[in-house]
Amino acid sequence: MNAQYSTPADADHESGSPEVNRRHGAAPDADARFGAPSEANRRRHAPSAVHQQHSAPEDVMNQQYGPGADSIRNPRQGDHVPSTPPPVATPMPGSEPAQEAPTSRFETRPGGDGWPVPPETAPAGRQVAVPSRVPVPVFPDHAGALERIGVTADDFSSRRVVPPRPPVAETGLRGALHRLSFGLVALPPGPREQARQRAVETVRRNFGGLRQITVVNPKGGAGKTVAVLMLAMTFGRHRGGYVLAWDNNETQGTLGMRAQQDFHVRTVRDLLRDLDHFKGPTGRIGDLSQYVRAQGGAMFDVLASDESATAGEMLTSQAFGDLREAVSRFYKLIVVDTGNNVRAANWQAAIDATDQLVVTMSARNDSAETAARMLDHLEQTGRRDLVRGAVSVVSMPAHRKDVDLPAVQRHFAARTRAVLLAPYEKLLDSGEPIRYDSLSKASSGAWLRIASAVAEGL
Numbered sequence: 256m257n258a259q260y261s262t263p264a265d266a267d268h269e270s271g272s273p274e275v276n277r278r279h280g281a282a283p284d285a286d287a288r289f290g291a292p293s294e295a296n297r298r299r300h301a302p303s304a305v306h307q308q309h310s311a312p313e314d315v316m317n318q319q320y321g322p323g324a325d326s327i328r329n330p331r332q333g334d335h336v337p338s339t340p341p342p343v344a345t346p347m348p349g350s351e352p353a354q355e356a357p358t359s360r361f362e363t364r365p366g367g368d369g370w371p372v373p374p375e376t377a378p379a380g381r382q383v384a385v386p387s388r389v390p391v392p393v394f395p396d397h398a399g400a401l402e403r404i405g406v407t408a409d410d411f412s413s414r415r416v417v418p419p420r421p422p423v424a425e426t427g428l429r430g431a432l433h434r435l436s437f438g439l440v441a442l443p444p445g446p447r448e449q450a451r452q453r454a455v456e457t458v459r460r461n462f463g464g465l466r467q468i469t470v471v472n473p474k475g476g477a478g479k480t481v482a483v484l485m486l487a488m489t490f491g492r493h494r495g496g497y498v499l500a501w502d503n504n505e506t507q508g509t510l511g512m513r514a515q516q517d518f519h520v521r522t523v524r525d526l527l528r529d530l531d532h533f534k535g536p537t538g539r540i541g542d543l544s545q546y547v548r549a550q551g552g553a554m555f556d557v558l559a560s561d562e563s564a565t566a567g568e569m570l571t572s573q574a575f576g577d578l579r580e581a582v583s584r585f586y587k588l589i590v591v592d593t594g595n596n597v598r599a600a601n602w603q604a605a606i607d608a609t610d611q612l613v614v615t616m617s618a619r620n621d622s623a624e625t626a627a628r629m630l631d632h633l634e635q636t637g638r639r640d641l642v643r644g645a646v647s648v649v650s651m652p653a654h655r656k657d658v659d660l661p662a663v664q665r666h667f668a669a670r671t672r673a674v675l676l677a678p679y680e681k682l683l684d685s686g687e688p689i690r691y692d693s694l695s696k697a698s699s700g701a702w703l704r705i706a707s708a709v710a711e712g713l
Contacts, residue, residue, distance in 0.1 A: 424448060451700070454707035458493045465583045466713045469591045469609040474625040478615040478650040480509050481683050483592040484557075485698075486613070488691050489706040490588055491554030499547065499586040501578075502560035503605050504594040505569045511559025515688055517548035522559045526581070527574055533581040540585045553691045558582070572604035579608060597632055606638065611712040612645040614671065618658045623649075623666070630670055645671040646708050651679045673708045677701055 422444055424430045429442040444452065468486060470479045480502075487500040502510035502523070511522065526546040532538055547556040582589065591605050606612075614630070616622040626647075633642050647667040652658065668674045680698045683689065 422449075422452070451703065454703050455493055457707040457710045458490060458703070460710065462587070462710075462713045465587060465589070466610045467579075467589045467591060467605075467608050468611045468613060468709060468713075469593060469605050470613045470615055471593050471606075471629060472615050472622070472626050473595045473597055473629050474616075474622050475595055477617060477622045477626070478648070478677070479592055480513050481650070481689075482613060482615045482648055482677075483510060483590050484513060484689055485677075485683075485702045486706055486709065487555040487557075487590045488550070488553040489699075489702050490590075490710075491550070492552075493703075493706075494554075494588070496554045497585075497587040498555035498590070499558060499582055499588070500555060500590045500592070501558045501582070502592045503570070503575065503601055504560040504592065505596055505599040505601055506560075506594065507562060508560035508592065508594070510557060510592050511548065511562055513686075513689055514548055514557040514559070515550050515553075519545060519548075520562075521546045522561050523570075523578065524561050526558070527570075527578060530577055530581055533584070538581070538584065543582075543585055550691070556586075569599060570601040572600040575601045575604040575608075597629060606633070606641070609641060611709055612641050613709060614645050614647045614667070615650065616647070616663070617650050618652055618655070618660050618663060620659060620663075623663045627666060627670075642670060643672065644712050646705070646712065647671045647674045648677055648705055649674065650677045653679050653681075653684070672712065675701070675705045675708060677705065 421441075423441045424433055424444040426448050427445055429445060430448075432440045432442060470482050470486075472479055483500050483502075487498050491498040500510060500514070502508040504510075523546075526543075529546075532542065544556075547558050549556055579589070591609075593602055593605055596602060614626050616626045630642050630645075633639075649660070649663060649667075664674050678697050678701050680695060682693055682695075683698070
């Protein structure tokens with residue numbers, strides 16, 4: 256075996272030349288001082304060519320690949336593994352057993368980044384085995400790394416998730432400082448602005464389908480029409496349209512009079528006459544614009560009731576159901592204005608289709624008492640849950656003289672989910688078509704809070 260794989264290095268070793276002695280760390284005159292070893296001992300302890308091939312010292316690796324070449328090799332390209340393991344050297348009698356060489360020159364230190372790092376430098380004279388394959392850390396995001404088992408598209412798409420930016424004040428003194436500093440001073444919003452942002456987010460949330468808000472009070476002048484228009488305006492502006500204000504008065508209503516006028520004067524009676532056109536697959540929202548009145552920047556439409564005092568028969572529950580089925584194909588939120596007759600068939604049909612009930616009243620005792628008796632009627636007819644989840648809106652008069660507001664608030668707070676106040680607005684009390692852009696900030700903010708409370712029940 257040795258004769259077959261003999262190399263020039265073996266010949267030099269057998270001859271005991273000074274070059275070999277110098278290479279193995281022996282003094283030039285070692286043979287002279289201690290006597291030359293016998294030929295048998297030299298052949299017994301001489302390393303074979305195969306052992307030299309797999310146990311080459313680091314200087315040979317450095318000469319071929321440069322310093323540190325064995326630590327920067329591509330870990331995915333494994334070294335050649337011989338089919339026959341290298342022979343193990345037999346220790347000489349009387350010598351100490353040799354310590355086992357580490358199987359790898361790499362280790363993974365705790366707390367690191369997962370990549371193998373070289374251990375401490377081996378003592379001089381000890382030969383370290385070169386690993387046949389270095390363990391590869393598994394990081395799917397690293398180029399050229401192996402994919403781990405169980406990786407899905409969610410792991411990849413999660414990298415694109417951007418955390419939301421911290422909110423910055425837009426109104427008040429903090430907002431003014433942010434604008435004057437050209438964005439250098441970014442203060443968080445104050446408590447009032449934070450409350451408004453939460454109300455807007457509640458109004459904008461997805462309701463999961465068609466929802467109907469019904470505004471009720473049997474007494475005239477209780478603020479039903481104004482509440483319908485203000486709720487529809489608030490939801491329309493913050494949700495981007497698809498909101499309908501519907502006057503379901505059994506006779507003559509005032510919703511069309513208080514809303515902005517359009518190019519036509521068609522009412523719910525005209526839509527009911529042509530309803531067959533919207534039941535089939537040919538009905539389009541563009542065709543429906545001939546029957547509803549767009550409110551411009553308020554971002555909602557109005558379906559007015561018959562404005563003639565000599566109208567024909569009253570609407571039935573079947574007519575209400577057919578109209579609701581038709582308009583529900585084009586709108587996501589319907590705000591229904593009701594009449595004053597709680598026994599009317601269309602009034603009862605509107606209550607049965609209600610998702611959120613809104614009870615309006617003025618701060619006067621007669622308006623509040625009429626609303627309280629209506630709640631008694633609803634509870635007696637099996638609609639107790641609808642009453643418990645209702646929102647009560649109290650419209651404030653121009654003067655608070657002879658107004659017992661605490662008593663009104665206590666009564667309806669005990670019977671409904673929330674009681675909110677709507678401040679007095681001369682523009683809303685004039686009886687003229689409402690100019691939505693001319694509303695005061697106090698009224699807009701109050702109706703935003705009312706719409707947020709209504710949205711919580713949807």
